[in-house]
Amino acid sequence: MLTAPGSLKAECSNCGATHTPLWRRGLNDKLNCNACGLYCKLHKCLRPKSMRASHGEGRRSGASSLASALSALASVAAPPPSSATPVVEVVSPGVSSAQCYNCHTTATPLWRKDEEGKTVCNACSLYYKLHGSARPISMKSDIIRKRSRHDARAQRSSLTEPPSASNTPGTPSETPSASPGVSRRPRPV
Structure with missing residues (x-):
């Protein structure tokens, strides 16, 4: 020590x-x-x-200090549960017993709490945040889809750029060279 x-x-x-x-x-x-x-x-x-x-x-006296710590915890512990206290079910790790208050799904990448403290799925929470109303049950899906952000960017950029007629094979590009003063034309032999 x-x-x-x-x-x-x-x-x-x-x-x-x-x-x-x-x-x-x-x-x-x-x-x-x-x-x-x-x-x-x-x-x-x-x-x-x-x-x-x-x-x-x-912590000098190993067992007695553990016993005193446990007794201290017991004295500070919550009172025994009454009939009005809700019972929380203990489940094994990785298994979720949570259920969305709005759409009743049990599978979501992230559980959230609404303004009233009720457990809601990620989709219902984000829908409410965006639209200000509860997510319709008709929008519920059993499949969790991941967004593909990388592909969406590539598709957007290809749609916004007009095709260039000057970039045909065999003709020099109209874009400036990386080194000014250097020509892209082939040397005469």
């Missing part, structure tokens, strides 16, 4: 810990242990006493 820079024995100003993997500065530039410093950085307030380790020992 490390001691505070420039001192023989350091103590966390919040929890009193004397050992930590990294000393940090907290509110009002006070010296904090790693745990209190990270908590302060994330929540912009001091770490609660219920989360502090006992006797300022940090």
Whole structure:
């Protein structure tokens, strides 16, 4: 473990810990242990006493410190679910149980939330953003198509350029050369 820079024995100003993997500065530039410093950085307030380790020992006593951390988490944990609390179903990674509130699809590259907090698919969300109304169910498709941006640019540029009659094979181009003063005409033999 490390001691505070420039001192023989350091103590966390919040929890009193004397050992930590990294000393940090907290509110009002006070010296904090790693745990209190990270908590302060994330929540912009001091770490609660219920989360502090006992006797300022940090992680010195492996199993007992784990037990104290678990008991601290249990004391801060949410109350047991009541009948009014919705139950969230846990699914395996990669399998989505989400369903669009508007079109009821279960496959989308990106799930979004509407203004009321309801889960909607990417297509319905973008349609609403563009048109200001819900996406019609008749527009629903079972196939997710990727945009081909590269091909679209090539087709657009070929449609906007008129065909040039001077670029026929065997005749010099009317466009200027990369090197001025250099002719593209073949040399006489």
